[in-house]
Amino acid sequence: MPLSKLKHIRIDFSLYDEKNKPKAKLPIFIQYYEVTTNAWISIYVADIVKGVLSIEETTKSRAKALLSFFKILKNNQIPELRIIAQKTLYTLDQFQVLTSLYAFHFDEEQSVLHFDFGTAYLLPEAILKEQQGFTDFIVVTSPYSFAYDNQLLDKSLQQCLTKTKTLEASLAKTKTQLTAKQKQYTEVANTLKTATKTHTDLSQAHTDLEANFKSLATDAKDCQEEKEALQAALNDAQQALEALHEKNTKLQTQNESLTTSLNEAKQDIERLTPFEGLYEASQKEYAALNGNYTESIQALEHCAKGYTALQEAYAQLQKEQQDCLEQLETCSAEKAQSDKERLEANAALDALNTKYNTAVEHLGNKTEEVAQLQLKIDELSKEVAFDLRPMPVSGVYTNIVNEIQLADNLNNSDYKLSNIQLKIKSLVNRDQDGVNLQFLNHETAKEINGNSISEVVLDIESAPRAVSEPGKLPNLIGFTETAVRRILSNQGLRLNPVYQKQSTVPSGESFKQSPAVNSTIQNNQLITVIFSKNE
Secondary structure, X not given: OOHHHOOEEEEEEEEEOOOOOEOOEEEEEEEEEEOOOOEEEEEEEEEEEOOEEEEOOOOOEOHHHHHHHHHHHHOOOOOOEEEEEOOOOOOOOOEEEEEOOOEEEEEOOOOEEEEEEEEEEEOOHHHHHHOOOOOOEEEOEEOOOOOOHHHHHHHHHHHXXXXXXXXXXHHHHHHHHHHHHHHHHHHHHHHHHXXXXXHHHHHHHHHHHXXXXXXXXXXXXXXXXXXXXXXXHHHHHHHHHHHHHHHHHHHHHHHHHHHHHHHHHHHHHHXXXXXXXXXXXXXXXXXXXXXXXXXXHHHHHHHHHHHHHHHHHHHHHHHHHHHHHHHHHHHHHHHHHHHHXXXXXXXXXXXXXXXXXXXXXXXXXXXXXXXXXXXXXXXXXXXXXXXXXXXXXXXXXXXXXXXXXHHHHHOOOOOOOOOEEEEEEEEEEEEOOEEEEEEOOHXXXXXXXXXXXXXXXXXXXXXXXXXOOOOEOOOOOOOOHHHHHHHHHHOOOEEEEEEEOOOOOOOOOEEEEEOOOOOEOOOOOEEEEEEEOOO
């Protein structure tokens, strides 16, 4: 809902009395709940005339509260709203609320947000006295009229019977539709089961194909290697063939000379025929010896390859041993450093525990002193006459701060005031001199409507003394948001305040910061500080 373009608001509400007649005239307040201050804020003052309330731009409103309300709406947030009467309607102790239920819609064309509180009927006082309600307020209206109880009950009963019959017919129709849907669901489930089985089979087939692909890829790689080896062998064979051609030419020349020599040799063979058997035996012995020699050469080459592999493995083991020794030395140095840091951390922890116990003891003493001072202040203030004239806020703040700082300077304790939150109930007005506070005593407060009395919170603190190196972030722990904001502003930094529940830290006090203390900072840097919020 694009409420960022919101321009106007319209509020409608109808009110009838216990006799089901329009309320003649009733002045009311329209309030919204402010989460940050935990309070109801009045934004409109109007009258219900003849049972009808219709608020538009011309209605009298509280300008400052309305600005905050519009700011919340433009952030696309709808706070809780309620309508209360300016005068008491019943003799009840609780605060009386007319209604807090509403519907709303946004007209984008007119940029108007419409709040519709509907129609409400004032309840009889006898019924209200029987209700428990909340301890501080009670809703005095109902969306239903109690003027004609029996007629309304009969009418409501008849409507319930009619709705019952309608619902029974709808139930029967729904059952029929449910049966059809269940049948469709069964068919879809069967189809899904078949599809699931098919998917499983396809997944298995895909897995088998992946395995086959990997095997084929391995075989292809082996084939490529064999092809390269065969290509190399082919090149060698071609070179050998060329060499053979050259040898063949030489052999042909030699053959011619050998033919001549052969003729001559034939003659010699005829003479050496008796020695042929001895020659064949020598040839066989030579072949056997040549085979043994070849096997020995192959065994020697295999041993040489094994020896080379062992040398490489030995060199790798030596390198790994050297790496392990270096890592062992590094780990030993890191262990020694860790032991040293652990001893230093234990010593620092003992010192911090001692300081913490001392601080707790001093805090107990200071708490007792504060209680005694509060008793003295109560005794001194019993007979003090209140000045009921309006006073500027700056004057009130200055006087209170001066008195507290004077008391703080007279105290010789090792601890100084960090901050004080002072809550004052008064009337807040604005004139040409600015915002004024008008204090109330017990008597004058009775004559003023409680909704007009504001609660003013003054955050008073001594000047922070956070010291840090130039260009470094100081320690921001233990300060209020006001003090932290002043420290960061003096160093040209911006604050990102975050509130979290932290029971061990006083409400409003910081307990964590980011970046850390003494971190390098830059101009206009955003610093995150977490404050305790226990309320």
